[in-house]
Amino acid sequence: MRLEGKKAFITGAAQGIGKAIALGMAKEGADIGVADVNIESAGKTADEIRALGVKSIAIRLDVSRQNEVSSAFEMFTKEFGALDILVNNAGITRDNVLLRMKEEDWDAVLSINLKGSFLCSKEAVKIMAKQRSGRIISISSVVAFMGNPGQVNYSASKAGLIGLTKTIAKEYASRGIRANAIAPGFIQTAMTDVLSEAVKEEMKKAIPLGQFGTPEDVTNAVIFLASREADYITGQVLHINGGMYM
Numbered sequence: 179m180r181l182e183g184k185k186a187f188i189t190g191a192a193q194g195i196g197k198a199i200a201l202g203m204a205k206e207g208a209d210i211g212v213a214d215v216n217i218e219s220a221g222k223t224a225d226e227i228r229a230l231g232v233k234s235i236a237i238r239l240d241v242s243r244q245n246e247v248s249s250a251f252e253m254f255t256k257e258f259g260a261l262d263i264l265v266n267n268a269g270i271t272r273d274n275v276l277l278r279m280k281e282e283d284w285d286a287v288l289s290i291n292l293k294g295s296f297l298c299s300k301e302a303v304k305i306m307a308k309q310r311s312g313r314i315i316s317i318s319s320v321v322a323f324m325g326n327p328g329q330v331n332y333s334a335s336k337a338g339l340i341g342l343t344k345t346i347a348k349e350y351a352s353r354g355i356r357a358n359a360i361a362p363g364f365i366q367t368a369m370t371d372v373l374s375e376a377v378k379e380e381m382k383k384a385i386p387l388g389q390f391g392t393p394e395d396v397t398n399a400v401i402f403l404a405s406r407e408a409d410y411i412t413g414q415v416l417h418i419n420g421g422m423y424m
C-alpha cells in the first residue's frame with residue numbers, strides 16, 4: 179500500500195471527486211479527515227472509509243472561514259497526531275458572463291476556491307514544517323489554462339491556485355513540503371451533471387480521447403502525487419483531461 183499510516187485531510191470530501199480521493203487514499207492505507215460543509219454526507223463518507231479498515235473522522239468545515247479552518251486542523255491533529263497530506267478540493271461554481279456576473283458570485287467563488295485553499299494550506303504548513311515533511315495537492319481546473327465563457331470567477335480562482343501552489347513549493351521545499359496541483363478537464367460529478375445532454379455531446383467533440391473523465395481518474399493522480407513515487411516532484415501541475423488541453 180502506497181500511503182500506509184499516512185494522515186490525510188481532504189476538503190469537500192463528502193461527495194464527488196473529494197469522496198473518490200478519500201476512498202482511494204484509504205484503500206492505500208491512509209487515515210482520512212473528511213472535511214466538508216455538509217456534515218451529514220461527510221459522516222456517511224467517513225463511515226464508508228472506516229469500513230475499509232482505516233481511521234476516519236468527519237469534520238464540519240467551511241473552508242472560507244478562518245476560525246473554522248483553525249479548529250478543523252486542531253481537531254484533526256488531536257485525533258491523528260500528525261498531518262502528512264492536505265488535498266484542497268472544496269470548490270463551487272456560480273457561472274455567468276462577465277457583464278452579468280454579480281459581485282457576490284465573484285466573492286463566493288474566490289472565497290471558497292482560492293481563499294479556502296490559502297487558509298487550509300497555511301494551517302497545514304504550520305504542522306508540516308515542524309514535521310519537516312508533507313504534501314499539499316490542490317485541485318485546479320483545465321479552465322485555469324484555457325478560460326471558459328461564463329466562468330470568469332471560477333477560472334480566475336483556479337488560475338490563482340497555480341500561483342499559490344508554485345509559491346508554497348518554493349517557500350517550503352527546504353522543510354520537506356511538496357506542493358502540486360491537478361488540473362482536471364471534464365469529470366463526471368454532480369457539478370457537471372447539471373449540463374444538458376446537448377452541451378455534453380458538444381464538449382466531448384473537443385476531447386481527443388472522446389470521453390469524460392471519472393473521479394477515479396483524478397484520484398489516481400492525487401495518490402501518485404501523495405506517494406513516495408512523487409518525491410522529486412514539486413511546484414507542478416498534472417493535467418487530467420483526455421487531451422482537451424495540451
Ligand code: NAP
Pocket residue numbers: 189190191192193194195196213214215216239240241242266267268269270290294317318319320361362363364365366367368369370
Ligand atoms: P461537488 O460534487 O460539488 O463536490 C464539492 C464538495 O465540496 C461538496 O461536498 C460541497 O458541499 C463541498 N463544499 C462546497 N463549499 C464548501 C466549503 N465552503 N467548505 C467545504 N466544503 C465545501 O464538486 P466536484 O465536481 O467533486 O469538484 C471537486 C473539485 O474539483 C472542485 O474544486 C472543482 O472545482 C474541481 N473540478 C471539478 C471538475 C469537474 O468536471 N467535476 C473539473 C475540474 C475541477 P455541498 O455539496 O454541500 O455544497
